[in-house]
Amino acid sequence: MLLSVRRLLARSRDAAAAWTGRRPFWAGGLLIASGAEIALIPVIGTGVIIHTGVGGYAGFLLGFFLAAMGAGLWFAPEQRFVLAVLSVMAALSAFVLSNLGGFLVGSLLAIGGASLGFAWMPREPR
Amino acid sequence: MRWKRFWLMLAPSLAALAVLAAGMAQGAVPASFAVSGRQMKVSATTLSGRGVGIVPGVVRSIDGRPHVVLHLSLRTARVYGLCQSAEVDTPLGPFTVRLGARDREKPSQVGRLGISATSLNADVDLGSVVLNRDAGMLGGGNVPEGERGDYGVEVLTFSARNVAADAWMVMGGSFLVDGLSVEIGRDVRPCF
Numbered sequence: 001m002l003l004s005v006r007r008l009l010a011r012s013r014d015a016a017a018a019w020t021g022r023r024p025f026w027a028g029g030l031l032i033a034s035g036a037e038i039a040l041i042p043v044i045g046t047g048v049i050i051h052t053g054v055g056g057y058a059g060f061l062l063g064f065f066l067a068a069m070g071a072g073l074w075f076a077p078e079q080r081f082v083l084a085v086l087s088v089m090a091a092l093s094a095f096v097l098s099n100l101g102g103f104l105v106g107s108l109l110a111i112g113g114a115s116l117g118f119a120w121m122p123r124e125p126r
Numbered sequence: 127m128r129w130k131r132f133w134l135m136l137a138p139s140l141a142a143l144a145v146l147a148a149g150m151a152q153g154a155v156p157a158s159f160a161v162s163g164r165q166m167k168v169s170a171t172t173l174s175g176r177g178v179g180i181v182p183g184v185v186r187s188i189d190g191r192p193h194v195v196l197h198l199s200l201r202t203a204r205v206y207g208l209c210q211s212a213e214v215d216t217p218l219g220p221f222t223v224r225l226g227a228r229d230r231e232k233p234s235q236v237g238r239l240g241i242s243a244t245s246l247n248a249d250v251d252l253g254s255v256v257l258n259r260d261a262g263m264l265g266g267g268n269v270p271e272g273e274r275g276d277y278g279v280e281v282l283t284f285s286a287r288n289v290a291a292d293a294w295m296v297m298g299g300s301f302l303v304d305g306l307s308v309e310i311g312r313d314v315r316p317c318f
Binding site for chain 1: 127128129130131132133134135136139140142143146147310
């Protein structure tokens with residue numbers, strides 16, 4: 001019983017490792033995190049429900065866009081060059097349009113993630 | 127991983143970010159802000175505008191506590207020496223964030239400025255004032271919707287010096303700041 005649970009765990013860990021190995025996992029993850037940060041910073045950590053102006057909408061749109069680019073890296077890694085360039089553009093726009101890109105953190109995460117995605121290569125089949 | 131490619135992408139992106147940041151610091155790139163929230167301090171050396179309305183209101187924080195405020199709205203405003211500061215709790219202790227115009231001689235242009243303040247101090251010069259106007263009837267939809275029957279103030283032109291406000295919320299429909307400086311740190315001075 002215990003043995004089979006352990007085997008199941010090991011198998012699912014192997015499956016997860018295979019899944020993350022087949023795609024630019026960290027690149028996509030960083031982009032999704034950056035998008036979430038940029039979209040949520042007008043809402044979290046402030047204390048009052050706020051009315052946002054242009055900056056709020058730009059933050060939501062660019063945040064969702066960056067998160068979508070991250071998901072794109074995961075599920076369509078062959079498009080990584082286009083996705084990475086678009087992400088960098090969005091990160092730079094967010095810096096100007098939305099709270100300095102989530103106070104710089106979001107923009108930096110997005111640029112880092114985009115660069116990782118740009119550099120990623122599928123493993124050579126053996 | 128091709129690390130050469132990584133740097134090929136990272137270096138120009140960071141350079142572009144640095145250029146944007148430098149441009150903002152010199153006022154070449156306008157920055158847009160939607161930061162708001164906890165009680166903060168807003169001050170300006172001079173503030174002049176047209177189309178002002180003041181009505182009482184309530185803002186509610188996320189913990190559900192209501193705060194009675196004055197909603198002050200300006201249709202258009204020119205601000206000299208704009209400064210905004212707030213205390214932020216971080217895992218490293220309280221920090222002060224301060225945004226301000228670096229050059230006190232250059233005005234910032236604000237459209238549809240709204241301030242929800244608990245206290246407001248200024249030396250003012252008002253033109254064409256209507257005190258105790260019905261708060262539901264102010265200025266043709268440009269000012270916040272007060273409750274009908276509430277106390278309201280309407281002012282056509284307005285100029286104030288040494289403005290200092292404890293505010294819950296500042297909204298700018300559009301904010302054009304020339305030479306924005308942003309500081310965060312433990313020893314940053316608040317605006318007043």
